[in-house]
Amino acid sequence: MLLVPCPHCGPRNSADMSYQGEASSRPDPSSTTPSQWRDYLYMEHNPAGWLKENWYCSSGCRRFFTVERHTVTSEFREPPLPGSKTALPLSKTTETGADTDQQGGES
């Protein structure tokens, strides 16, 4: 299981976190076009290489942060940054983060 560098807690199991998808920036809602907005909502770039992505430290400090990860080696590039907004509420986490511990999922 990956250790994800939380800027507040330090390295933590990825199961303590909830993955929030690729980092993107929210278009200005007053001037956006449908194609820009839907790109923000639905399109992932999924590169084989460095990717800026959002994480939520759901079982820990409950802060959102953005970090660069290499999708081939899973190496993280320090340091993590404050989070950016994810378009849609991705994970149906419970109020207690209770869905984070995937038992035996790695074996």
Add this chain to the structure above:
Amino acid sequence: MIRRLEPQSGEVIDRETPLKFTWNSKKYIGFAGDTIVSALLANNEQVFSRSMKYHRPRGVLTADYWDPNTTVQVDTEPNVRGAHRLLEADMKVSAQNAWPSLDFDIKAANGLFGRFLTAGFYYKTFIKPQRLWPLYEKVLARFAPGGVVDLNTPHGYHDKRYSHPDVVVAGGGPAGLAAAISAAQAGMNVMLVEQNHHLGGHLLWGTDEDRATARELEAAARVAGVEILTDSAVTGRYDDNWIAISQRNHPGVVERLIKARAKTLVVAAGLVERPYVFSGNDLPGVMLSGAVRRLINMYGVRPGNRAVVLTANAEGDAATTDLERAGVNVVQVVDARAGETISKATGSSKHLSSVTLIDGSTVKADLLVTAAGWTAPTSLLNMSGDRPSYDPTAARFFPTALPDNVIATGGLVGDGSLDELIAHGLDSGKLAAQRAAVVKHRLQSTVSRAQRPEEPEPPMPEDRRVGLPRAPHPELYRSDTHGMVDFSEDVGSKDLVSAAAEGFDSVELVKRFTTATMGPSQGKLETVNTVAVLAEARGETIEEVGTTVWRPPYASISLGALAGRVFEPVRVSSLHEWHTDHNMTPILAGQWIRPEHYGDPGAEVTNVRTNVGIIDVTPLGKLDLRGPDVSKLLNLLYTNKWSKLAIGRVRYGMMCAEDGVVLDDGVTGRLGEDHYLMTTTSSGAGQIWQWVEMWLQTEHPDWQVHVTPVTTGFTSINIAGPKSRELLKRLVDDVDLSPEAFEYMNVRTGTIAGVPDCFMWRIGFTGELSFEVHVPAGFGLHVWEQLLEKGADLGVGPFGLEAQRIMRLEKGHFIVGQDTDGLTKAPTTGLAPLIKLDKDDFAGKPELEWALAADAPELPVLVAIAPTDPRLVPDEACQILREGTTEIVGRITSSRFSPSLQRSICLGQVTPEFAAAGTILTVRLCDGSDTTARVMEHHAHFDPEGVRLRG
């Protein structure tokens, strides 16, 4: 004939403790310390299974964990590795995959036309015609391997734990033990994992001197404080040295999964002896040199009477010595180092009878021992990113490049004397300790709660170990005949050759096509032979063919261990015990256990409509919001406006995601200048909290709002019905509850039944005059009981979720997620007036703007529906059709029989064409018949003007 030898100096059996057991109902006696197979061999049993495809009789091959032919059923437990599992008193052991019996196996007929059962036979033969598949399936199922699962077997106790050892050592042979010792002596917290029941690896079946060394190493490891796990396995290595360990030696636990985050991993998996491929190599009586040495030295069992030994190494030579000492007549030693080999083995009556040498001469024998070389089980190294490379001189694969936190030692990296192995192990343990210290230093510096290290971070130590030499070894894979390559999957060298001929040019594809290496030994015995045979068939080198990727698990792990202890969190309110004591029918709502009703939901509805009822709505999501910017936040999250909400007032709001789809709804009240309480749906409580935090942390970190979830800090009770005011008045004297002073959609703070700091909202989901009170949870039961006691003369009674659902449906309130779905955009819910596009920004605004535009595509609309037959309640999810066609134009989303109206009521989604009041709809019922229903003018079936609510 008894094959038990005189006591051997290295034996691990206890002859003072005989154990009775049965094998296919025959009664036998073995000794404590025996494996099932050593005990059976001692009793002269030699056939333990029938092979998977051809049902050939099979005996012992390796006499250890990886033995492919000795999988047995023990009592109700199937698929037990008989050469590994220790014998216990009164075990009932039986053979698997033999029908009707081990001696007379009808399916062995497969062997007669075996040449038709080539690779891909099942794929190719039974694919067509498809309609016959059920028939094929029935026949083939009888031929499938595996034991019998008894569904009535009680579940054993499985366990799980996490661990953070500094060093995990996989393998308890001399190198692994040495590594564990030096790492522990360097102050590290070390976990040593050994697959067998005893530490020492190959020393256990070596000389007395070898065993003395093993005992010394074990003693030193214990003194150094190494945590020793025998009968356990490192089953996988994952990112950042996350290590899965299956532990089977823990008292009271069948098996437990340890999830370890190791700072360094030392892999000392040793070497696995490789079978030699020749005709008849799977006959009972053909064994590897390690098997006979284990049987003689550890279990005092004579493996045969007349033996031929094929030897390519010192282990084979030692086997010859052991055999002679055990009184076995070694009639021929074939030395592969001198270029000699054997051609084939021939059997009669399910056992080896003679061996044909390469010169064509034949030797009578009941035991053929092969020592053809080694496979390096590099599995854990592959999982660490390594791609081992083949060295033809040493005739095996070696690791190439490993990450800093994985270190290999022992037979995996080279050969050498015992002293050299131990020295390498000690050096490896030292290196592992030094590197673990660096990892630990990094963790202590980065994990915020840890104690900061005083010293600066040391550099990652270089690997300066003296390497182990590689001993030359003949490349001995296949003789001039074809034989078995994968014993568990019944894949022969001929199958691999024909796969190559069919054009499978990648070893990964050949593996999947033939299933070679896919059985229970997962390649430990077969991979290198598979590669070698394929290389030969394709005229390439072993290096060119390459190996398949070794994946987890390294050894078998039970589903029970993966499941571990079952953690299924449940949530209950402060009133749970009261509900349980009062005839609650429970319902599971997410993690919550809630009262669905207390016997008669219809009567509960009637009581609310005529008297007063109370319901426990504790799971209702509640977020306490504080700070000067809360109204900005509310404007951003909800579709409507919040800037002018006065203190003491409550407003309903609907939230959308950025795609305009309804996310949640609820009421929010202003308690003070900078203090609000937001309510969410019960199921959305967690998600909305996260949603709110995300907006605040990422888009508006400058806003000052503190969000605190207080869902369970309050016991929430809705008091509903015409007499609710009268009831609440009896318990509250610091808040004026009169209609003039406390209007609909207001909130007050006060004391209820002596409990201060309670919130009282005048709202109503049920459509009745109602007060929702939020009482500090530790006093919830007190207030609940007081309400019932003080309202007895008013007819107060509890009501459950079902009654509430009926009443909300009578009022036409939708439930997000039930009456809406992932495509329901806010304008189609009937609440379009709550969408204020003149606000600068709010979640989902652009999508809602486009959805409300004249040219927007038409989406299904939520409407109230009354079936024509008032007694008929269409099931939820029934389709609504265009009359006379099968075109779906909508569906019923909620339906109930209304006790208040004495007729059936529904909510549903229909396309706009069918949404006008008075439209007659065709509803397809679950039994296939159609009925009609009418679209209503208002969502509310009951009291559409809301007179009762505002009373």
Add this chain to the structure above:
Amino acid sequence: MHTSIPRGCVSVAEPEFRSSITTLAAAPLGAPALTDESSLTKVSVRAQVGASPLGVDFTRATRRDGVLIVGIRPDEWLLLGNANEVETLLATTEFDASVSRIDITHSRLCLRLTGVRSASALEKVCSLDFDDMMFPDGATGSASVAKVSSDLIRDDVNDEPSYLLLADRSFGQYLYDAIHDATAEFANISS
């Protein structure tokens, strides 16, 4: 909010604070002891990330005038103690206008696990590293415990390892039972 008897307005029976843990089990001999401390007053103090309204850093816990002050999140501090002491501490501390306070006594359950093997017991239900260097006395961290988000505080008692655990009130009995079960293995083991 209070857990003691509050002032009465309407004449009724005296309200009694009830924990969400309703059934306590006897600790197996020698196993870490699990006790319910849910009735302690708990106040959450909120400020901006990076602020230090109580002089305690994130992930650190310290006792002041009888009150345990815990840097529970980068923007949240938890005060834990009896009602009078917490009130006194709050009354005598000067806070910036941007700081907010909220009593969460009733929202959170509080358990204490004490004993030489308490870290080993916690390892059965939680993935944090409880090594003395990684989680020293006076440290705090949040994580899933038996699949429930929890805050853990190392608060040794008489030099014996001791952990406070706070979680959502509604899980009380479930969490108590899960941790109690995890301790059973360590019965009659002295170290």
